[in-house]
Amino acid sequence: MQTRVQRVFNNHIAGQLLMEGFVLIDTHPNKNNPKVKVFRFENGGDLQKRLKELKKQYSTYVS
Numbered sequence: 001m002q003t004r005v006q007r008v009f010n011n012h013i014a015g016q017l018l019m020e021g022f023v024l025i026d027t028h029p030n031k032n033n034p035k036v037k038v039f040r041f042e043n044g045g046d047l048q049k050r051l052k053e054l055k056k057q058y059s060t061y062v063s
Helices: 011-019 047-059
Strands: 005-008 024-029 037-042
Touching: 005 011, 005 047, 011 024, 011 037, 011 047
Parallel strands: none
Antiparallel strands: 005 037, 024 037
């Protein structure tokens, strides 16, 4: 059985999700920029809802 995953490219968002108890499956280098990690989370529960909130929060800091 394959687990559905959600990839997260932002370190700050991934860190916040980890602190909130979301399940991290693994990390791997970004194929376009190997110095940057891609975080893969188990896609379940309220992950999509929380991810949407965090994206909105972090997008206000970027101009």
